[in-house]
Every structure is written in C-alpha cells, then in structure tokens.
Amino acid sequence: MSEPVVLAQNLTKMYKMGDVEVHALRGLSLQINKGEVVAIVGPSGSGKSTLMNILGCLDHPTSGSYLLDGEEVSSLRDDQLANIRNRKVGFIFQSFNLLGRQTALSNVELPLRYAGTSAGRKEKAREALIAVGLESRINHKPTELSGGQQQRVAIARALVNNPAIIMADEPTGNLDSKVGQEIIDLLLNLNKERGTTLIIVTHDPRVADQAQRIIRVRDGVVEEQE
Amino acid sequence: MTILQAFIEALESLNSNKLRSGLTILGIVIGVAAVIAMLAIGQGAQNSITGTISGIGTNLLFIFSGNDQAELRNVRPLTLQDAAAIADPFQAPAVDAVAPFIQGSNIEVASGGEQTRTSLGGVTPEYFGVRNYNVAEGELISEEHVLGRASVAIIGVDVAEKLFSRTEGLVGEIIRIEGQPFRVIGVLEKKGGSSFGSQDDIVLIPMTTARTRIIRRSADRVDIILVQAASAESVPQATEEISSILRSRHRTDIGADDFSVLSQQDFLQTVQTILGVFTIFLGGIAAISLLVGGIGIMNIMLVSVSERTREIGLRKALGARKRDILTQFLTESSLLSLIGGVIGIILGWLIAYVVGQVATATGNAFTPAVGLDGILLATITSTIIGLFFGIYPANRAASLEPVEALRYE
Ligand SMILES: Nc1ncnc2c1ncn2[C@@H]1O[C@H](COP(=O)(O)OP(=O)(O)OP(=O)(O)O)[C@@H](O)[C@H]1O
Ligand SMILES: [Mg+2]
Numbered sequence: 001m002s003e004p005v006v007l008a009q010n011l012t013k014m015y016k017m018g019d020v021e022v023h024a025l026r027g028l029s030l031q032i033n034k035g036e037v038v039a040i041v042g043p044s045g046s047g048k049s050t051l052m053n054i055l056g057c058l059d060h061p062t063s064g065s066y067l068l069d070g071e072e073v074s075s076l077r078d079d080q081l082a083n084i085r086n087r088k089v090g091f092i093f094q095s096f097n098l099l100g101r102q103t104a105l106s107n108v109e110l111p112l113r114y115a116g117t118s119a120g121r122k123e124k125a126r127e128a129l130i131a132v133g134l135e136s137r138i139n140h141k142p143t144e145l146s147g148g149q150q151q152r153v154a155i156a157r158a159l160v161n162n163p164a165i166i167m168a169d170e171p172t173g174n175l176d177s178k179v180g181q182e183i184i185d186l187l188l189n190l191n192k193e194r195g196t197t198l199i200i201v202t203h204d205p206r207v208a209d210q211a212q213r214i215i216r217v218r219d220g221v222v223e224e225q226e
Numbered sequence: 227m228t229i230l231q232a233f234i235e236a237l238e239s240l241n242s243n244k245l246r247s248g249l250t251i252l253g254i255v256i257g258v259a260a261v262i263a264m265l266a267i268g269q270g271a272q273n274s275i276t277g278t279i280s281g282i283g284t285n286l287l288f289i290f291s292g293n294d295q296a297e298l299r300n301v302r303p304l305t306l307q308d309a310a311a312i313a314d315p316f317q318a319p320a321v322d323a324v325a326p327f328i329q330g331s332n333i334e335v336a337s338g339g340e341q342t343r344t345s346l347g348g349v350t351p352e353y354f355g356v357r358n359y360n361v362a363e364g365e366l367i368s369e370e371h372v373l374g375r376a377s378v379a380i381i382g383v384d385v386a387e388k389l390f391s392r393t394e395g396l397v398g399e400i401i402r403i404e405g406q407p408f409r410v411i412g413v414l415e416k417k418g419g420s421s422f423g424s425q426d427d428i429v430l431i432p433m434t435t436a437r438t439r440i441i442r443r444s445a446d447r448v449d450i451i452l453v454q455a456a457s458a459e460s461v462p463q464a465t466e467e468i469s470s471i472l473r474s475r476h477r478t479d480i481g482a483d484d485f486s487v488l489s490q491q492d493f494l495q496t497v498q499t500i501l502g503v504f505t506i507f508l509g510g511i512a513a514i515s516l517l518v519g520g521i522g523i524m525n526i527m528l529v530s531v532s533e534r535t536r537e538i539g540l541r542k543a544l545g546a547r548k549r550d551i552l553t554q555f556l557t558e559s560s561l562l563s564l565i566g567g568v569i570g571i572i573l574g575w576l577i578a579y580v581v582g583q584v585a586t587a588t589g590n591a592f593t594p595a596v597g598l599d600g601i602l603l604a605t606i607t608s609t610i611i612g613l614f615f616g617i618y619p620a621n622r623a624a625s626l627e628p629v630e631a632l633r634y635e
Binding site: 099113 | 242536546627
C-alpha cells in the first residue's frame, strides 16, 4: 500500500510583486501514498495554501515536478488541468465556497456537470448528500444552512466525482470545535470507507493529531515529517 | 454542460437580479422597436405611394418640358400644337388619347363666407377619359365650354366639403375662383386619400378659361401633356412616337431632347429609389440606438463578471474549462438581447400600428408593413449584438486564473 498519489519534487513558487520577489515555496519535496491521511501544518505565511493550490492543480509551480496519481501535471495546459481537477481532486475550502443562488443539490451537481455526466446526475448528487448526512436539506440554499451543514455540502461536492484525493485547506477554520470535529470525523470516515486520500491543512493541533502523518512546512520547505 | 443547462442557468442568474436585467433588456427593446417601427413605416409609405402611382393606370404617359438628364440652354415649352400633333393617329398610331393640362397651386376658392386654397387644373374634355375621372353628379367639361371660355367648374369632394359642408346638390352653385365667379357644373367622384395629399382637393375648369383668367399662360402653352397609350404593351412604342414627333417639332434632332416622357413605371422607379434611401436612413438611425443597447449589455456583463469573480474561480476549481465559462456568460448576454429583441419586435409593431391608425384618422390611408424579413433581421441582429458585446466580458471571465479568482474579495 505504498503507491504514491502525490509525488512532488523540488517545487518552487515565486510571486513577483513589482521589484520584490516572494518565494512562497523553495524546493519543496513530498510524497503522499494512496489512502493516507496527512495533515499539513506550519506558521502563517509558510506556504501551506500555496502548496495546496499546486497539489490541487489550481496553480502552476514556478519549477519542479509533480506527479498526481502517476500523471505529470506541472506541464499540462489549462483545459487539461481543469479535467484533472474535475476527476481526481476534491477541494474543500475554509469559507465553503458554495453558490448562494443554488440549492445544496445543484451545488453538489456542479462537478458532475463539468464532467459531462448527464445520466443519473441528480441521483449521484443525492447519494453524496446522504453520505454526509444531509438527506433532509437537499433542496435548501446555503443561506438556509448552518456553517457545519454548508461545509458538509462542500464535502459532498468534493466527493461526488469519486476523486483520488480530497484536499481541505483549513476546513474547520470557520467552525467551532464541536462542529469542526464532526467535519473531521466525516472526512476520516470517508477515508476509512472509500480509501480516499486526505490532505488537510490546519492550524489546530487537535485536528492534526488525528492524521496518520503530519508534515510541517516552514519558509516554503518541509521542515519535518512524523 | 449542454446548451439547455446553460440556458436554464443563465435564466436563473438573470432572474436573480431582475431590475438590472430588466433595464439592460430595455436598452435592446428600444433599439429593436425603433428599427422595426422605422422599417415598417418606411415600407408602409412606400407601399402606399406605390399604390397611388399604380392607380394612375399602366398605359398613361406624362410629357413635361425640360429634361433633367441634360443641361439645356433653350427649352421650348410644350404647346397645344404639340398635343394636337401627338393626337394625330397617323403620326402616332400607338396613342389613344391626348390631354393637355395646365395647373395652378394654392388657388383661392370661395363661396358665401367659406374659402379655401386648392390646386386648379385647366383641362380639355379628353382629360377625364385619360385620367378615368367621372362626376358623381352634374356633367363633365365639354368642347363647347372650352371653345366658349365658359366660367364653369367641376369640384372635388374635399373642396365641396370645405365650401358647402356637403357633397350633393351642388350643381348650379356659384363659387369664386381668385375672386371671379364660376358656376359649378359637376362634383367629381370621391377618389380617396393618398400620400401625395388628397386627390379630391381639386377644382377643374376649361383650359381656355384657366389660361386667360386664372393661371395666365402665354398663348397655347401647356404645362403637361397626358397621353393614353393604346395598351400597357404599347407604352414603349408610344414613347418612341411621341419623342420623334416632339424632336422634329422642337428641332432637337441633334443634341438632347428638351422634353421628357415619363410612364407610370418611371415614376414608380424614382419614387421607390427615394423611399428606399429614406427607409434605410430611418433604419440606420434606429440601428444606432440598438448599438447603444448593445453597449449596455457589455457594460452590465462586465459588472457581472467582476461581481462573480469568486464564483468563476470556484467553478474552475471544480473542473470548468475555459469554454464552459465562456458559454455561461455568452448565453446570459445573448439571452438578454434575445428577450429584448422579442419584446422590441412586439413593441415596434405596436408603434407602427398606432402610427398607421393616426395616419388613417387624419386622412392619409397608410398601413405600416412589418415584414417577416424585418422581424428576422431584428432577431438575428439583436442576438448577434448580444454575442458580440458579450464576448469581451465572457472572455475576461474565462481567462481568470482559478487561484486569483478564488482569492478575490
Ligand atoms: N498571490 C500572491 N502574490 C504574492 N505573494 C503571495 C501570493 N500568495 C501568497 N503569497 C505569499 O506567499 C507566502 C505563502 O502564502 P500562503 O498563503 O501559502 O501561506 P499559508 O501558509 O497558507 O498561510 P496561512 O496559514 O496564513 O493561511 C506568503 O508570504 C504570502 O505573502
Ligand atoms: Mg493559507
């Protein structure tokens, strides 16, 4: 069971702000295997979100190589990246990022639409919502849901395409600790039942301690793994 | 994403900001309505004038002195002798009847306390046959009236209405034309309105009387000679015969003719050309407002793209490709213009209809014509405008980097 899903080598990310160059990642390497639950921690500004965006194919690294599920993605074109994001990655954000005008069901359907799935789309979205315990809120809009429920919708949306990895950038950051723990339990349960790889960026040591492995990032490189 | 989904999503999104969508649509509505109404009115005017000219009769020819195709130093006026020569069946076998005509406009006609200004024609008996005019009551102007320079007049129904407030029992009444007394011997049959003004607003008197007492033309001079060809087919032949007679009489064998022979066809062509230009001009002005409506769409789409930057970022994070986003925004902008186009067509048609009603009520029979081509044109143009002005904002949305869009506040 040591097949790598994420294999990143020497990733760098540099932002140019006028004359100033900001090095968010400075030659970061890491490996994450299939089915693992990994927490990424580190001080603010250390490059965790930058790393997640690259691992989630939302952003290109300035240099370095990145194999996602065996596929080299650092050189892919935008549309191919969109396809990878759609099929292989489920993203969960700190601020939920649901479409306010649409129901929970439509929000969960969204990745299926972009995947071109038409048969049984509603059914699949409904199943995903049931899996996160929201069968009674299927036709609610985000404004009619609590923060925890909104994050559940976001999780349903992340898992509906059955991705290899679910990446969560501070998924509990906007929730109180009790509801946050429920969300973490839900994610861990997904990992147990479906074997989905989980990468969670967090500031909360209680969350990090539940991972199989903690990766500490500092100044754009991996400081230590445990 | 299928087209239908994109369509439904676009509708939902437009629906979520009704006032803004409504105002944007209004811009297109006004533009399209203006185009449709202008084209319809232009086309209606063309139909109505064309109809009037067609009503003249297909075998009628008009001879004027002068020639607008050439610069002439010495133009001989048309005379009664010219008319007589054309009437000669041996010289012009294709000609059936000839009616010389002199006219005066804005002639004062009065009776009792009432007075009006109208156009006056000095005619010979042939005129009635050639124009296919008849009297509703009384008699026509005869040879004796012409020879005797009789002070008799035939009046149109409009003149009768104005002077007597009735159109019957007028034979024997006395009217004053430019202060001189004339006896009414007949009332013309009602012809109905036309875009040139009413054909019933006229007074006809014997040519000799007109020349000596009202219009004052030098001896034998006439303004127009009306010619009836034997048939519609013989119009070209009659034109040839008339031209050669007048050429020899006016000694213009060499050089340009100093007269013009125009058939109904020639009139039709000229008028249609003028009205065509007129319609295009009106439509062009209206098209500018359509353009302004298009810019309104672009404006609102740009606002909408920047408001929804995060949404776009999220969609991209979930796997939307460039073209998915492009389709989404283009669908919205073309939907705006399509809805505007449909409402605009209906509104434009209503405007044209009302204009037609008003025109008819004021005595100018005139039906605006909304053609299928106009409707098609308006629909297609408004949709194209939506697409065209939507492309820039949509492209802007589609080119957003997902991370940056997600970070946008
Ligand atoms: N778009 C950008 N332009 C310029 N600099 C950036 C940009 N995004 C991130 N950075 C810089 O890169 C560094 C890493 O930022 P990043 O957001 O990855 O930190 P983080 O570890 O996620 O912090 P936090 O825990 O506060 O979320 C920071 O110094 C930040 O200022
Ligand atoms: Mg961060």
